[in-house]
Amino acid sequence: MLDRSKAPGAFPIEKIKFPSANKHILKNGIVVNSVNLGEQPVFKFELSTKAGGIHSDVAGLASLTAQLMKRGTSKHDALHIHQSFDFHGAFWDIQATLDQATFTVYGLVKHFGALMPYVADMIQMCIFPEQEFQKELEIEIQKNKLNWEKTAYSASQLIRKNLYGDDPYGRAAKPESLALLNVNDLITFYKKTWASHTPSIFLSGKISNEEIKVLESTLGKLAFNSKEQILVPDPIFMEPSSTKETREDALQSSIRLGIKSINRKNKDYFKFSVLNTLLGGFFGSRLQKNIREEKGFTYGISSSLVPMYRSGYWAVGTDVKNENVKETISEVKKEMQILRDELVSEEELSLVKNYLMGSFTGELTQAFDIAEKIKIIELEGLDADYYDQFQDQIFSCTPNEIRDLANKYLDPSKLTEVVVGGN
Known part of the structure; x- marks a missing residue:
């Protein structure tokens, strides 16, 4: 009988070999790293590209651009896109961090082929409607105001500011800086980053060659024309304060x-x-x-x-x-x-x-x-x-x-x- 008065024994953990990914290069140069593991017929798709905060001149521009990419393309309006993802039971999001921007989709493998055309459209065909921009901008400004009222948020932003100064790593969006943005700022940033630079794709779950074929026929057909290397100088740290x-x-x-x-x-x-x-x-x-x-x-x-x-x-x-x-x-x-x-x-x-x-x-x-x-x-x-x-x-x-x-x-x-x- 199990003696619950005694703690279970502890054993040292041995080294394990880190799994490797399968690497595929699509015809347009996109590198796909895929991990085929698991019994459930699900997938996680991530497309990462150089469209983070360090690639823009204004704090908040990269994040706002990522949000507005969900508001329609030249092929489909926002309602159609959102209803299509919902119909196929998929979760999706587009976010920008300081270093990168990422398009993420979770779903059932059987719907992978139905979802990827929408992803491909949003990478290069977003239209950023003025009315949608104004709505999203007002939401972001109000959210930003509320965040700055929180002591924890303010302290976290200020520590980066005081460490990095005016470097992109030290910048933080504020209501007054967001209010200065216009839709042309987003369009210019989108064309210079998302639509121009070859991204990387990371695919995981119950993955087969069929999903790679889908990528080849959708995202693999996009033309990325920028040869420019986005170089950002190393940051200079501020003195302790x-x-x-x-x-x-x-x-x-x-x-x-x-x-x-x-x-x-x-x-x-x-x-x-x-x-x-x-x-x-x-x-x-x-x-x-x-x-x-x-x-x-x-x-x-x-x-x-x-x-x-x-x-x-x-x-x-x-x-x-x-x-x-x-x-x-x-x-x-x-x-x-x-x-x-x-x-x-x-x-x-x-x-x-x-x-x-x-x-x-x-x-x-x-x-x-x-x-x-x-x-x-x-x-x-x-x-x-x-x-x-x-x-x-x-x-x-x-x-x-x-x-x-x-x-x-x-x-x-x-x-x-x-x-x-x-x-």
Whole structure:
């Protein structure tokens, strides 16, 4: 009989081989990475292209363009497109991040051929009706106003602004800047990016050659005419600073601490991930134990590595009562300094390694998750064996390396501090 008074035994996780994708190149040069895995007849389609925030001159333009692409093409109006996706039980969305823009579709494999012609139309034939633009712009302005009223949103935007300054990574859309946009701005940006540059496609689920044939007959027939390389200079980080934005009616304050860091291309990234997890990257982290469990200042606090294509930064985020702001920041700096001064125990390091490896292996059971990691490799120009290297580096990480990395990357005196909240 099972003895429930005893915890189940823990076993070390062994390295597993990261799956590879099937690669197809369509006649027009689009590279398709496909992952065929799973028994359910479903698919996830992602088309990624260089139409993110860093490719525009105005904050918010890339996101607004992505939203308006849903409002009709020269072949079909918005109602017809939306009804067609709904009829086939598909979920779809178009979004722009800082680095990339992505067209995503989830659906049943049997409807793949019916859906892709609409995707192809929206890549090059969107018309951006003026009336639809005005409606969407007003919605975006109101949403943006509401977001800036939230302390957590404001603090997250300000930490990037204070780290990156006027670089595209530091820009944030505001109601007044959105109001200056007109429909011609969207059309120009769309033609220069979505309609011109050859995208990448990532396809996962129960995939066969039939889906590749569909892509060849739809997206494979598009002509992408831009040979221009979109080059964006590396960002210049700002000097460390401290910002306090007061909201008179706020009972809590949102704290964001940030520091210049690295992205996935840096050789230290893997083991820095171990350091970050130990400090604030999971529920058993040091920041959680100190500031949540012992001090009771917050319901949650976390640290994270934020890797982007051109750089990266490390950040800590939490929300606390106004009277606990100074002590919370002080305790974060104290925990950073401890890692710079003292060796982590083998027991704690082993716990973190097992957590990271457990999370990683858990993400390799679904085709959609595997494709997401392959997308990172392809779009960020990483080595094909990147995730095999990741496992090797996690397993080999030592207490001395953790301390060395803390001294290299976690200097409390170089923190940029942002607090948005009450007095």
